[in-house]
Amino acid sequence: MKESSRMDDTPQAQGVTRRSMLGWLARGAIAACVALVAGRAVRRPSAAGSGTRMVWQLDPAKCTQCGRCATSCVLQPSAVKCVHAFAMCGYCKRCFGFFQPDSQQLDEAAENQLCPTDAIRRTYIEDPYFEYHIEEARCMGCALCVKGCGTFGNGSLFLQVRHDRCLNCNECRIAQACPAHAFMRVPADTPYFLKDSEHNPMPANRPAKAHV
Amino acid sequence: MTRGRYGLYISKMLLLMALCAPFVGCDEDVFVYDTSKLYAVDPALIAYRETDSWPVALPAPAYLGIGTNGCLVMVGGQQGIVCSTHQRQTQKTFSWQAPAATAVAVAPDGRIFVGASNCIVSVSASTPNVVNVWTSLGENARIAGIAADANNVWACDAAQRTVWRFDTDGRLLGQLPAPRQAAFVVPSPSFPVATRGDGFFWVANPGRHELRLYATDGALRSAWSCQGMMTPGLSGCCNPAYVALLPDGNLVTSEKKLPRIKIYGTNGTFRCVVAPPSSLPGGEGRPVAVDADGRIFVLDGLRMRVFEKKQEWKSP
Numbered sequence: 001m002k003e004s005s006r007m008d009d010t011p012q013a014q015g016v017t018r019r020s021m022l023g024w025l026a027r028g029a030i031a032a033c034v035a036l037v038a039g040r041a042v043r044r045p046s047a048a049g050s051g052t053r054m055v056w057q058l059d060p061a062k063c064t065q066c067g068r069c070a071t072s073c074v075l076q077p078s079a080v081k082c083v084h085a086f087a088m089c090g091y092c093k094r095c096f097g098f099f100q101p102d103s104q105q106l107d108e109a110a111e112n113q114l115c116p117t118d119a120i121r122r123t124y125i126e127d128p129y130f131e132y133h134i135e136e137a138r139c140m141g142c143a144l145c146v147k148g149c150g151t152f153g154n155g156s157l158f159l160q161v162r163h164d165r166c167l168n169c170n171e172c173r174i175a176q177a178c179p180a181h182a183f184m185r186v187p188a189d190t191p192y193f194l195k196d197s198e199h200n201p202m203p204a205n206r207p208a209k210a211h212v
Numbered sequence: 213m214t215r216g217r218y219g220l221y222i223s224k225m226l227l228l229m230a231l232c233a234p235f236v237g238c239d240e241d242v243f244v245y246d247t248s249k250l251y252a253v254d255p256a257l258i259a260y261r262e263t264d265s266w267p268v269a270l271p272a273p274a275y276l277g278i279g280t281n282g283c284l285v286m287v288g289g290q291q292g293i294v295c296s297t298h299q300r301q302t303q304k305t306f307s308w309q310a311p312a313a314t315a316v317a318v319a320p321d322g323r324i325f326v327g328a329s330n331c332i333v334s335v336s337a338s339t340p341n342v343v344n345v346w347t348s349l350g351e352n353a354r355i356a357g358i359a360a361d362a363n364n365v366w367a368c369d370a371a372q373r374t375v376w377r378f379d380t381d382g383r384l385l386g387q388l389p390a391p392r393q394a395a396f397v398v399p400s401p402s403f404p405v406a407t408r409g410d411g412f413f414w415v416a417n418p419g420r421h422e423l424r425l426y427a428t429d430g431a432l433r434s435a436w437s438c439q440g441m442m443t444p445g446l447s448g449c450c451n452p453a454y455v456a457l458l459p460d461g462n463l464v465t466s467e468k469k470l471p472r473i474k475i476y477g478t479n480g481t482f483r484c485v486v487a488p489p490s491s492l493p494g495g496e497g498r499p500v501a502v503d504a505d506g507r508i509f510v511l512d513g514l515r516m517r518v519f520e521k522k523q524e525w526k527s528p
Contacts, residue, residue: 067243090399092419092449094439101247102441116242128397128419147245151495152448152469154400 054185056172060158060193062182065143065150069159072177073141079166080141080159080174082119082134085195088156091129096152097145098122098132114144136162156195163191250441250470251489257443259475259484259525260508262491264518266300268511269293276511278456278501279318280409284509284516287313287326292335294324297503300516308333308343314401315368319360319380320409327355327367334382346382356401357416357455361409364428368403368415375405375415377430388415388430402453402468402497414463418450423463423480436480441470444482453497459506466510468497473510473519484527486510486519 058069058080069080094106098120103112108122119138123131134157141159149157175183272288279285282297291307308328315327322337328345330353336342349355349369357368364385365378373396375388389395396403397419407413412433415424422437441447452465462483463476471492475483486508492498499511508519 065245070243090419090449092399094449096449101245101250114245142243144243144245151245151247154449 053188055161055163055168055188055191056166056175056183057161057186057191057193058159058174058178059182059184060160060195062180063143063146063159064180064182065147065159066179067142067144068177068179069141069143069174072174074167074169074173075165077140078174079161081136081139081162082141082143082145082157083160083192084132084134085156085158086131088154088195089132090154090156091125091131092153093128093130095122095130095132095149097149097157099148101148101152114148116142116144120145132157158193158195160192163188247470250447253443253472253485253488253490254528256528257485258488260486260519260521262487262517263507263520265512265515268514268516269295269302273511273514274499275313275316276499276501276509277316277318277324278503278509279322280320280504281322282503283318283322284501285316285318285324286511286516287316289313290328292316292324292326297507297509306335306341306343308335308345310345314355315358317358317360317365319365320362323360323380325358325360325365327358329354331355332358332365332367332378332382334380344382346378349376354401356398356403357405359405359407359413361407361413361428366405366407366413366415368405370398370401370403373398373403386430388426390430390432393432397450399450402450404452404455406455406457406463408457408459408461414455414457416452416455418452421446421451423452423455423465423476425478434479436476438476438480438482443472443474443485447472451497454499456500456502456508458502459504464500464502464508466498466500469495471495471497473498473500473508484525487517 070078073079098114099106099112100114105112117138117140119135121133121135125131143159146157146159149155172183268286270286270288270293273286274288277285283294284297285292285294289312291305293302294304295302310331310333311329313326314329317325319325324335326333326335330350331348332346334344334346352371353369354371355367356370359366363379365380367376369376377385377387379385396417399419402418403416405413405415411428413426415426417424420437421439422435424435425433427433438446446452446465447467447470451467453468454466456464458464461478464473464486465476466473470489471494472489473486475486477483487510501509506521510517510519
């Protein structure tokens with residue numbers, strides 16, 4: 001009994017020596033420093049010195065509608081969606097974001113629509129005005145409508161990263177794939193680029209019943 | 213059924229599928245926005261050729277007018293120049309303090325009327341430095357087209373979708389459309405008007421791809437529309453962007469977004485192409501003007517281009 005108790009006590013007695021205690025403390029301190037540095041590195045970038053949280057956003061002025069937002073995002077469908085600046089919209093009967101460019105019939109038949117996922121809703125307001133809404137659940141950010149609206153219309157349709165679904169990855173895969181370098185970090189409290197009435201040359205020009 | 217027979221059926225089906233594959237299914241990529249066929253124009257429809265061009269002596273020329281005396285007027289920003297259609301040298305320059313130019317017209321007596329956002333600038337014919345700014349049309353006005361004859365000035369207000377009629381001294385005489393006439397549809401700031409001083413004037417209704425002929429008193433005489441993306445139609449959501457009148461009364465239209473300059477008859481019949489999209493790079497509409505000889509002047513950025521009809525051209 002005596003021998004066995006001695007054998008049990010010996011390692012514990014050796015483990016609490018001053019040297020081993022200092023060694024554990026040193027290792028703990030080093031681990032804490034490493035954790036702190038790693039934590040700072042992993043932490044989401046902030047505006048220099050301000051501590052503001054930053055998020056990814058896409059500058060519509062740089063966007064070339066290449067279609068990579070739809071295919072490069074880690075989310076499927078993509079967190080990039082088409083949004084609509086109603087203040088800029090002409091409420092056109094023939095909307096080039098909605099219809100195929102060479103469409104003969106201006107109705108909602110599938111062969112006339114440009115959107116491959118049927119994500120745009122067309123609503124009659126008054127002759128000859130129509131209102132166009134994006135169904136975000138269906139939109140995949142392919143930018144076909146944005147290209148059509150920009151090519152032949154007022155450019156009121158544009159792409160934006162929607163922050164209700166964006167994971168705000170540290171290395172955004174769309175930003176890496178974007179050939180126009182249109183992706184950038186913006187403060188989280190102003191996360192969107194808006195095309196508002198300040199950019200609209202004719203703010204008064206809209207049908208009386210239009211969406212405001 | 214034996215295994216060999218199954219194999220025979222399957223191989224026949226595979227062969228049939230391989231034979232049908234080129235004829236079945238859609239070979240176009242739905243994720244490609246293809247507009248190439250819209251830009252293609254049959255060369256047989258092009259009746260004009262470019263015969264001359266020269267740089268415009270103005271920093272940012274944007275609008276073009278032509279007088280009955282053959283003087284070309286170009287304006288941009290808050291200044292303008294006058295030059296002869298045959299001599300390229302600048303004859304006169306003028307400037308004003310009102311907002312930047314948005315349209316220009318020349319009256320038969322040589323007076324120049326400049327639409328400057330929400331007001332009209334009248335420039336004397338003899339002494340261009342004498343400038344008179346008329347009363348503002350309101351905060352929401354945006355004059356996108358202007359035309360003048362001996363007694364009237366018509367200013368197309370794209371923001372309020374109306375055509376204001378003034379006398380040449382700036383007194384407001386009326387506006388269009390009249391109460392029982394259909395409203396204008398103007399989705400973007402393109403709202404051209406043109407007259408030959410014969411008691412009638414043409415106004416575009418761009419949202420409906422329509423051209424309306426009014427008498428001086430505002431009575432609607434006729435209208436036609438021609439919507440379509442192919443060559444004979446007026447393209448886009450709102451066109452034409454600019455209109456001019458040939459000596460024979462036919463209309464020269466200049467479209468934006470799908471830039472092309474064409475000629476239509478007074479009843480809307482497509483006649484021919486002056487300049488196809490391939491000769492007008494970019495998406496901007498080009499201001500056009502016509503002189504007494506039927507030459508078509510096109511303000512293309514910083515250059516003035518002159519188009520004349522091919523003698524050998526015949527309608528296909």
